[in-house]
Amino acid sequence: MGDMGVGDVGDTGSASGRITAAAFHRAAGVAEWRVTATGPQAVFSATSLAQAAGLVAPIVAAAERFGVQPDIDVRPEAVVVRIPDRDFEGIPEAAPGFAADVSEAAAELGLVADPSRAQSIGVYIAQHSEADVRPFFLAALGYDPLGDTDAVDPLRCGPQLAFNPIAGDRPARGRSHFDVFVPADQAQARVDAALAAGGRLADGSRPPYWWSLASPDNHGVDIAPWPDTDE
Numbered sequence: 001m002g003d004m005g006v007g008d009v010g011d012t013g014s015a016s017g018r019i020t021a022a023a024f025h026r027a028a029g030v031a032e033w034r035v036t037a038t039g040p041q042a043v044f045s046a047t048s049l050a051q052a053a054g055l056v057a058p059i060v061a062a063a064e065r066f067g068v069q070p071d072i073d074v075r076p077e078a079v080v081v082r083i084p085d086r087d088f089e090g091i092p093e094a095a096p097g098f099a100a101d102v103s104e105a106a107a108e109l110g111l112v113a114d115p116s117r118a119q120s121i122g123v124y125i126a127q128h129s130e131a132d133v134r135p136f137f138l139a140a141l142g143y144d145p146l147g148d149t150d151a152v153d154p155l156r157c158g159p160q161l162a163f164n165p166i167a168g169d170r171p172a173r174g175r176s177h178f179d180v181f182v183p184a185d186q187a188q189a190r191v192d193a194a195l196a197a198g199g200r201l202a203d204g205s206r207p208p209y210w211w212s213l214a215s216p217d218n219h220g221v222d223i224a225p226w227p228d229t230d231e
Contacts, residue, residue, distance in 0.1 A: 018090030021230040029100025032113035034183035035228045036120040038160065039085040040095055042103065043118050044111035049076040051109065058105035066098040071156055079111065080118075084156055088147050116186050121159040122179035124222070129165040137161060177220030184208070187225035194221065 021035040033042045046052035052074050059081060063070055073080040081102055083095045106113065127133045134151060137143060143151040143161065151161040159178075166175065182190050191211045195201065202220065203212035210224035 017093045019093045019095070020090065021228055024091050024096055024099075025228075027096030027100070029103055030096050032103050032115060033099045034115050034118040035091070035230070036118060036181035036183075037085075037122055037179070037224070037227045038120040038156070038181070039083045039091060040099060041080060041082040041118050041120070042099065042106075043114050044079045044081070044106045045114050045117075046076065046078055046111055049074070051111065052076065052079045054109050055079050055081075055102070055106055055111060058109075059102055062098050062101040062105070065101070066094040068092060068094055068098040070098070078114070078117070079106070082156075115183055118183050118186075120181045122181065123159050123161050124177050124179055125161055125163045126166050126175040126177075127163060131165075132163075134161075134163045137163075177222060179210075179222045179224050181224050181227055184225040184228040187211070187223055191223050194223070 021040075024030060024033075024035060024040055030040075032044075033040050035041075044052075044055065056072060056074060056079075059070060059072055062068070068083055069086075071080075071082040071084050073082075083091065083098065085091070103113065125133060125137065134145070134149075138145060138151055141151070141158070141161075142154070143158075144154050146152045146160070149163050151163070153160075162179070180190070187208070191201075191213065194213050198216045199213045199221070200216075201211065202214040206212070208229070209226040210222045213221045213223065215221070
């Protein structure tokens with residue numbers, strides 16, 4: 001696992017105006033939302049692009065009302081609304097009010113929440129302890145640095161990258177795996193599906209924080225629900 005994820009702050013907030021995932025979930029009106037490594041998000045199923053697009057104006061109004069800067073992904077099948085963690089400092093304390101207003105607007109438009117589809121993807125780049133490959137990936141992908149070890153798509157469309165050294169590994173042997181951040185109530189089902197599809201449990205010592213799986217040819221995937229329950 002990399003350093004991707006919402007920041008560790010106090011249980012209800014901090015001087016910087018941030019809250020934890022646990023505090024977010026305790027707020028009223030956010031039952032349809034989940035927290036992944038990139039922050040809170042909700043998925044509302046739609047029957048058409050026009051129906052999905054109808055939620056944009058209420059989202060913008062709520063964003064202005066609460067001072068939140070969301071990401072909105074509008075498609076014919078669904079609207080995905082994210083409150084991105086832009087700086088590793090945690091969830092804005094205004095996020096629950098924004099989320100509740102968006103959920104209310106979605107219900108009025110007949111959009112049905114589907115928390116099972118909430119997720120974010122990260123790629124963990126394992127590098128030799130004496131190497132620094134982040135500059136290469138920043139240049140090749142057009143990404144921006146985030147913190148000391150990560151890299152992000154400036155528009156937050158592509159997966160977040162985390163770079164961490166491997167002690168004792170030989171140089172010039174890069175190794176990577178995917179981090180799949182899912183809601184806590186969906187993690188076991190995702191693990192079971194991957195195992196049924198031919199995967200194996202490579203490391204089962206960290207549930208319920210994450211499960212380390214391997215594909216039949218040994219590519220790594222971590223199923224990681226921990227941001228959704230972070231205290």
